[in-house]
Amino acid sequence: MDELDLLKKDWNKQPENKKLSVNDIYPMLHKKSSSIVKILFYISIAELVFWILINTIPYFSSTEYRDRLNSIFNEDMLTGLTIFSYVVILLFIYLLFKSYKTVSVTDNAKKLMQSIINTRKIIRYYVIYNLVMVFISSALAVIYAINHDPKLADISNFNDKQLTVFTVVSIVIIGVFMVLIWLFYRLIYGLLLRRLNRNYKELKKLEA
Numbered sequence: 001m002d003e004l005d006l007l008k009k010d011w012n013k014q015p016e017n018k019k020l021s022v023n024d025i026y027p028m029l030h031k032k033s034s035s036i037v038k039i040l041f042y043i044s045i046a047e048l049v050f051w052i053l054i055n056t057i058p059y060f061s062s063t064e065y066r067d068r069l070n071s072i073f074n075e076d077m078l079t080g081l082t083i084f085s086y087v088v089i090l091l092f093i094y095l096l097f098k099s100y101k102t103v104s105v106t107d108n109a110k111k112l113m114q115s116i117i118n119t120r121k122i123i124r125y126y127v128i129y130n131l132v133m134v135f136i137s138s139a140l141a142v143i144y145a146i147n148h149d150p151k152l153a154d155i156s157n158f159n160d161k162q163l164t165v166f167t168v169v170s171i172v173i174i175g176v177f178m179v180l181i182w183l184f185y186r187l188i189y190g191l192l193l194r195r196l197n198r199n200y201k202e203l204k205k206l207e208a
Contacts, residue, residue: 006173021195024204026109033112033199036192037100037119041193043188044093051089081137092126109203129186134181138174 059066099122101116 008133010047029199029202029206030103030112033116034100034103036196036199037096037103037115038194040119040123040189041093041096042101044089044096048086048089048093051085051157077140085133088126088129092122095122109206113200113203116196116203120193121197125183127189129181130185131178134178135174138177142170142174146175159190 012087043203096119099115099119103112103119
């Protein structure tokens with residue numbers, strides 16, 4: 001049980017005429033919300049560093065990996081997708097930082113509630129974006145692999161049944177990969193968003 005829950009428990013035990021005021025509860029909700037958004041901001045930076053390392057270390061340390069990647073993706077397309085992904089992540093980090101600054105300085109419950117709503121929207125849109133990008137990049141990888149990977153050169157000789165099996169297996173693999181990414185974001189961001197949502201509900205009660 002955290003500090004806010006203890007305070008609320010003590011608050012509910014007190015007689016009506018001695019109960020703590022909104023001004024006693026709000027600062028703690030404000031502090032908790034600010035801390036959660038700050039953690040989300042730090043996680044987003046860690047994620048940016050993680051993806052940079054994942055993309056650059058294998059590419060520059062393994063000639064085989066680099067050649068295989070270049071055989072699957074067009075060089076311009078690979079560069080474009082990489083730049084676009086980093087731009088989106090940087091934009092996401094900026095929006096979270098802006099949200100954190102707003103939460104930190106606000107002294108109004110309604111403004112804090114709006115900041116919480118905006119933060120939830122930012123995270124939701126970012127997760128949706130990542131799932132869409134996983135689907136698109138995976139589909140493009142399969143298409144380019146079929147057309148350019150020597151190991152799949154004989155796919156043109158597949159009969160209808162073999163081609164159907166290959167397509168279904170590819171869809172299943174992409175689906176599993178997307179579910180894993182979704183579970184990752186649900187684990188990383190889900191807990192913090194639930195806490196933020198709980199703060200939002202408490203603020204609504206105070207405003208009522």
